[in-house]
Amino acid sequence: MFSLTAHGAAEEVGRSAFVLDFGEKFLLDYGIKLNPESVDYPLEINEHVKAVILSHAHLDHSGLLPYFYKKSECLSFMTQPTLDISDVLWKDSIKIAEFEGMAPKYNKAEIERTHRYNFVAPYKKELHLTKEVSLEFFDAGHILGSALTKLTFNDKSFLYTGDYKLEETRLHKGCDMSVGKVDYVMIESTYGDRIHPNRKDVEKRFCESVQETINSGGWAIVPVLAVGRSQEVLDVLSNYHIDADIYLDGMGKQMAEIYIKHSDLIKDPKQLKRALNDAIWVKGQSGRKKALKKPCIIVTTSGMMKGGPVVGYLEKLINDPRSKIHLTSYQAEGTPGRMLMDEGKVPFGKDGSIIKPLCKYEKFEFSAHPSQEEMLKSLKAWDPKKVFLVHGDKKVMPVFKKKIESTLGIETVVLQMGKKIEFD
Numbered sequence: 225m226f227s228l229t230a231h232g233a234a235e236e237v238g239r240s241a242f243v244l245d246f247g248e249k250f251l252l253d254y255g256i257k258l259n260p261e262s263v264d265y266p267l268e269i270n271e272h273v274k275a276v277i278l279s280h281a282h283l284d285h286s287g288l289l290p291y292f293y294k295k296s297e298c299l300s301f302m303t304q305p306t307l308d309i310s311d312v313l314w315k316d317s318i319k320i321a322e323f324e325g326m327a328p329k330y331n332k333a334e335i336e337r338t339h340r341y342n343f344v345a346p347y348k349k350e351l352h353l354t355k356e357v358s359l360e361f362f363d364a365g366h367i368l369g370s371a372l373t374k375l376t377f378n379d380k381s382f383l384y385t386g387d388y389k390l391e392e393t394r395l396h397k398g399c400d401m402s403v404g405k406v407d408y409v410m411i412e413s414t415y416g417d418r419i420h421p422n423r424k425d426v427e428k429r430f431c432e433s434v435q436e437t438i439n440s441g442g443w444a445i446v447p448v449l450a451v452g453r454s455q456e457v458l459d460v461l462s463n464y465h466i467d468a469d470i471y472l473d474g475m476g477k478q479m480a481e482i483y484i485k486h487s488d489l490i491k492d493p494k495q496l497k498r499a500l501n502d503a504i505w506v507k508g509q510s511g512r513k514k515a516l517k518k519p520c521i522i523v524t525t526s527g528m529m530k531g532g533p534v535v536g537y538l539e540k541l542i543n544d545p546r547s548k549i550h551l552t553s554y555q556a557e558g559t560p561g562r563m564l565m566d567e568g569k570v571p572f573g574k575d576g577s578i579i580k581p582l583c584k585y586e587k588f589e590f591s592a593h594p595s596q597e598e599m600l601k602s603l604k605a606w607d608p609k610k611v612f613l614v615h616g617d618k619k620v621m622p623v624f625k626k627k628i629e630s631t632l633g634i635e636t637v638v639l640q641m642g643k644k645i646e647f648d
C-alpha cells in the first residue's frame with residue numbers, strides 16, 4: 225500500500241508540498257504561497273523523509289527548502305538550472321522579508337546548508353534513491369530546468385508533473401513525452417477548466433499592440449515575472465523587429481544570465497542570446513531616466529505590478545494616455561494587476577490611494593501551463609490507472625476531475641490539505 229499526503233497546493237495554487245510514501249517517504253516540492261499582504265506556508269513535515277525532489281524553481285515549489293534544511297539531513301534532487309534559479313530567489317526572499325519588516329524563515333547559512341545536501345540530477349538519467357526506488361527527470365517545458373518527476377518502485381511507477389507545458393512556446397519545445405506509460409499521475413490543474421487561445425495569435429496581437437503604442441508616441445510597459453516570462457517576452461519582441469529600444473529591468477536580468485548559461489536546454493539558444501543581448505539592461509536610476517527620455521519598450525518586474533522597478537516607471541507613465549501596460553502573466557487576487565483588469569483602477573503613490581489610470585492596459589494570455597485539452601492529451605499518453613489532482617483553484621478541481629473521468633475513464637482523486645490518500 226502506498227500513500228500520498230498534500231501539505232499544500234491542495235485545492236489552491238501555491239505552496240506545493242507533497243509526501244509520497246512509496247516504500248519509503250519522499251517530499252515532492254516545498255514551496256510557499258505569496259499573497260498580496262502575507263505568505264502562506266505548507267504544513268510542517270514531521271515525518272522522516274528519505275529525499276526531497278524539486279520540480280522547478282518557482283517559489284511556490286521551491287521557496288521553503290532552506291527552512292527544511294534547518295534540521296534535515298536527507299539529500300535533495302533537482303536540475304542544475306533549478307538550483308541556480310532557486311538560489312537567487314532564496315537570497316532575494318531574505319531581502320524582501322527584511323525590507324517588509326518580517327522575520328525571514330531562513331538565513332544565508334541555511335541556504336548554504338541546503339546546497340551541501342543537494343544532488344544535481346540531469347534529465348533522462350535514472351538515479352537510484354534507495355535499493356528499490358529510482359528517480360528520473362524529464363524536461364517539463366514550463367521554465368528553464370523544470371522537470372517531470374518519475375519515481376519507480378519495483379514495477380510500479382508514479383509521475384509528478386510539477387508545472388508543465390505540453391505545447392511548444394518560444395523558449396521550450398514542450399514537455400518530453402518519452403516518459404511513456406505510468407501507473408499513477410499527480411498532475412497540476414491550474415487551467416483544468418480552460419482552453420488557451422492560440423499562442424502564435426497571442427504573440428502577434430501583443431507585438432502589434434506594442435508597435436501601436438510606440439507609433440502613437442507612448443511607452444509600452446511590459447510587467448513580467450522574472451523567471452521565464454521576461455526572457456520569453458524579449459525573444460518574442462526581438463523576433464517581431466519593432467523599431468524601438470527595448471529596456472530590461474529588475475530581476476529578469478539576473479535570470480537572463482542563468483538562461484544564457486544553460487541555453488543548451490532552450491529550443492533556439494542563438495535566437496534567445498540575440499534577443500537578450502539586443503535589449504538594454506538597465507543599470508540603476510540613471511538607466512531608468514534614460515528609458516523615460518523617449519518612447520520605448522520597458523520589460524520589467526514585477527509581473528503583477530506589486531513591487532519592483534515597474535512601480536517607478538508607472539509613477540511617470542500611468543497618466544500618459546499614449547502609453548500602455550501590457551500584462552503578460554497570471555494576476556493573483558488582490559494584486560494591482562488584477563485590480564486593474566477587474567476594476568480599471570490601481571493603488572498609486574506612497575499613500576496607496578486608488579486611481580483610475582489614463583494610460584491604456586490589456587492582458588495577454590502567455591501561459592506556461594497546459595490547457596485542459598493539453599492535459600487530457602498527456603494523460604491519455606501516460607495512461608495511468610489513477611490520477612491525483614493538485615495545484616488548482618477549488619472551483620476548477622471538480623470540473624477537471626469530471627472531465628478526466630468522463631473522457632478518459634480514469635479514476636481521479638482531488639487531494640485535500642493534510643489528508644492521507646492510500647492507493648495500491
Ligand SMILES: [Zn+2]
Pocket residue numbers: 280282366387
Ligand atoms: Zn511554475
Ligand SMILES: [Zn+2]
Pocket residue numbers: 238282284285387615
Ligand atoms: Zn506552480
